[in-house]
Amino acid sequence: MTQKPASKSECTAAMLPVKDALEVLHGRWTLPIIIALRFGKKRFREIAREVEGITDKVLSKELKELELNQLVTRKVYDSFPPTVEYEITPHGESLGAVLESLRTWGTAHRKKIMGRK
Amino acid sequence: MTQKPASKSECTAAMLPVKDALEVLHGRWTLPIIIALRFGKKRFREIAREVEGITDKVLSKELKELELNQLVTRKVYDSFPPTVEYEITPHGESLGAVLESLRTWGTAHRKKIMGRK
DNA sequence: GATAGTGCTTTCCTATAGTATAGTGCTATC
DNA sequence: GATAGCACTATACTATAGGAAAGCACTATC
Numbered sequence: 001m002t003q004k005p006a007s008k009s010e011c012t013a014a015m016l017p018v019k020d021a022l023e024v025l026h027g028r029w030t031l032p033i034i035i036a037l038r039f040g041k042k043r044f045r046e047i048a049r050e051v052e053g054i055t056d057k058v059l060s061k062e063l064k065e066l067e068l069n070q071l072v073t074r075k076v077y078d079s080f081p082p083t084v085e086y087e088i089t090p091h092g093e094s095l096g097a098v099l100e101s102l103r104t105w106g107t108a109h110r111k112k113i114m115g116r117k
Numbered sequence: 118m119t120q121k122p123a124s125k126s127e128c129t130a131a132m133l134p135v136k137d138a139l140e141v142l143h144g145r146w147t148l149p150i151i152i153a154l155r156f157g158k159k160r161f162r163e164i165a166r167e168v169e170g171i172t173d174k175v176l177s178k179e180l181k182e183l184e185l186n187q188l189v190t191r192k193v194y195d196s197f198p199p200t201v202e203y204e205i206t207p208h209g210e211s212l213g214a215v216l217e218s219l220r221t222w223g224t225a226h227r228k229k230i231m232g233r234k
Numbered sequence: 235g236a237t238a239g240t241g242c243t244t245t246c247c248t249a250t251a252g253t254a255t256a257g258t259g260c261t262a263t264c
Numbered sequence: 265g266a267t268a269g270c271a272c273t274a275t276a277c278t279a280t281a282g283g284a285a286a287g288c289a290c291t292a293t294c
Contacts, residue, residue: 015152017223018216022148024226025139027281035132044241055283060242070229080291081240091229094222099135101218105211106134109141112187112208145252161271172253177272197261198270 021098024069029054029062034088034095037072041087071095138215141186146171146179151205151212154189158204188212 025031032051036042042050048059063086066072071092077083142148149168153159159167165176180203183189188209194200 014220015149017221017227018148018152018219019223020227021219021223022139022142026143029282031135031139032132035135045239048241053283055285056242057244057284058282061282069226076241079240082242082290084241091226094225098218098222101215102135102138103131104134105215106136106138108211109186109208110134110137162269165271170253172255173272174254174274175252178252193271199260199272201271 029058033062037088041085044084150179154205158202161201
């Protein structure tokens, strides 16, 4: 699909939203967290346990970012030991299609590059 | 779409290829380069001019990575002033669908977060 | 009354990505 | 014969992501 003469503005326009999306998905932890939450709402400690290797500091930071991006909501029940629930938003759920296409391509890529598995 | 009990292995399996795909797409420059090449084969200097801000060193490194990932091919014509042509492979082209879904989601995200534009 | 669990925050440190700048061997042009 | 273009490579720096470890206010349990 080799197209038109390719002006700079065309490239930029084509790229901006893609860049936005990738900025949301980038880091090492964003994805594992989102995927964990796609299986149902969870508390801080639960996420920390499921996303192995992450430190509290980083998890806390990532969750803040996800909240800013309106991908998850944070509900605080101020009970005796603090209870905070994180839940994915509809907007977060809408990442499903993106994840699916990444998964499809990633699978093909993996076969291509690594031969198998 | 809140699903099953969510075992660790399920999450991992769901994630691996997605992670692979994101690893290919990550960095600041990969995408601009790929998009530039989707408009047609180009020489080193042409890419350098189109992807503004990139330095030669980084471009050279990124192109090597893309070649390793079999997303672009490198053809050297050993003429008087060196001529090297980079062209996207079919596998590289197959990123189109991914890019498209990233673009779609990114557009929605942009509207949601920034209010407009 | 010591211990453990909760959801964080703080400090300090390292690794990696990216930047800036210059240089190389060669040629064609002025 | 100076300059500029080509496709790189080299060196040395900065910025950002993330890691390790501890602390905090609080409570329920032993």
